[in-house]
Amino acid sequence: MFGPRIKLDKPLYDRIRKLAKTAGYSSPDEFVAHVLEKEIAELEKPDSEEEVREKLKGLGYLS
């Protein structure tokens, strides 16, 4: 559950704490982890097969 720690300066941490509360996160840690996960994740990840199928069906060649 706890891994390496990362240092943040206080003004940044205060902003994170405020935003985490507004956004409904249970803690600043959860907010930071979520933001970092999204940033790191493959945002250009390929569509799933079902999404490709759905997108191409309208062309008529595939069912």
Add this chain to the structure above:
Amino acid sequence: METRELDRRGFLKISAAAGAALVGASVSLIAGTAPLCLAGEGKEKKTLVLGIDGMDPGLLEKYVEAGLMPNFKRLMSEGDFRPLRTTMPPQSPVAWATFTTGMDPGGHGLFDFVHRDAETMAPFSSMSRVTASKRVLDVGSWSIPLSEPKVELLREGRAFWQILEEEGVPTTIFKMPANFPPVPVKAATRDSAKALSGMGTPDLLGTMGEFAFYTSRPPKNAREITGGKVYPVKVVNNRVDAALVGPENTFRRERERKGRGRRAREAAYKHPPCTIDFSVMLDPDEPVAVFAIQDREFILQEGEWSDWVRLEFRPVRGLVGVNAIVRFFLQKARPDFRLYVTPLQIDPREPALPISTPPRWSRDLCEDLGPFYTQGLPEDTKALSGGIFSGRDFWNQMQFVFQEDYRALKRLLGTFDEGLLFFYFSSLDRGTHMLWSYMDPQHPAHNPEEGLSDAIQTLYQQMDEMLGCVLGTIDGDTTLIVMSDHGFAPFYWGVNLNTWLLEKGCVRIRQGAQPSASGYFDNVDWAGTTAYALGINGVYVNLKGREKNGIVPRGKEYDELLARLENDLLAMRDPRDPSRPVVSRVVRPTRDFHGPRAAAGPDLIVGYARGYRSSWESPLGRFSREVFTDNKDLWSADHCMDNRAVPGVFVTNRKAALESPGLEDLTVSILAQYGVTPPPEMIGRNCLAPASAK
């Protein structure tokens, strides 16, 4: 010695003003400079190319000989006509990419409608990719995109009109397929380099066309319908309330709950769709209804289509809007309510995705012509296949598309006074796919009813009328080319190539499991699979070091496997008629194509013999019990076969210089009209004789 250098465009203008007879004198005025263009082709400053998707030389000759197409007859005899060799595979994005770039798939990189990422094995559309904003800020239930979504055209190579514009030749390109988003063009003039994207342009949901069907009596096959969604509605006190479902609202997010009961947990966020409510008040006595949606109200009779209705999806009220246009078709008011709504079209007046260069051109066209279909292939074949449309409904919707395009052509012809104009028609292709079975008693889906047995003939006659209009408009100096990307053959029988590979021992299924008729290669044991089929014509080796779970090593084993597969494909026989081949041609891209992308595609491309095509299940990794099945779909003709069985057409008011021209030769020929030497990656030859040739 003349020291002022004229650019090519300036020279063209001078030539035009002086008239053809003075071209020689104009050149001599520029003493000491090399001729700027037009070696041997000095007068050919206007070129009109009509791209009629799917026009078949066999059907064309049949109707010409029957006296039904006098304009084509005239053009073919005064000019010239050849069948036009198409690509392997003869799929529209591949063929049009070859015409656009003058390269085969080894150069432009399009091998099929569907490609796969070998590292992940995930499939993707070969033509373009739209990816979401890279940066999003999540705040409460809001997600704020911090950057634009990325839209990329996946076709490689330079388009011939990019080259022409660089040489000072103005171009207008109307709905060229496989050009979404339109390639950026360095314009020759302030007013040139106009292009509107065609096939491959999505609807606002990012699909190739998803209709909506609202009904008080959903059909039994509602869940199996593809290319559209069925929404059950209730008629309460003569009123229907429903909603159009739009794109994901990426500004909002909802937590998804995964699992059940105590084990349920909040999982990833998802974006809910934007919606627009609408109501339909049915007249209690007459088959008429009043529609109300946003600030619009209109009346439709039963069986009537609306005009284009402009809508705004509002992900963030008052701040952000996304525009769409749709048409409503009140198919039936009572006793069952049946309402069809077109796929959400990108609004050409305020496009949410880039559909034209320059960006303002789609708006200019819209102001000139009114709203129009922007989805790449708007004829709704899926609505007919799914039983939502009758044949007659499909015909009417297809005619609307054709008339929209025809009006646009007439308008563009009115301002066509220099350079190149390319104009595309989709309706003949879409119509032939869907209406073949009406005229072919041999087809498993043959239906003599609905009076559509002459429908395809009518489509050809309409093209002839259109040609007549064009011939009456252009001058004698304009080079006219009428071409198509492929022809047609009946699609009687489907071949599930994955099931065939399974029977051959190339595909292994996980122990204890069955080959799956759903999903994507579900239950396939990749550790024991040497080859698989993907896309409509592709076979891939499960190659070690390339595929995610590859097992076949490069070298001797790979070569032997390819050779064995090629032989086995050509030897394949349908037990119901073993007298003839199922596959008449196999291409190996690394052996038969040119260019750096040859190894990026399938290892083998399968050319089915006339009558056969890939089954509906096989292209995206689904298996069936039988390899061969009758095709009972109304999508009853196709062209994804051996390219020699489905050539296109090349008709021109000039003389042909080649006996067997191909698509790539047309590209070079168009450049040659302006004296432009084709770049080295183009593989074709000029197929137009000089203007003076008789």
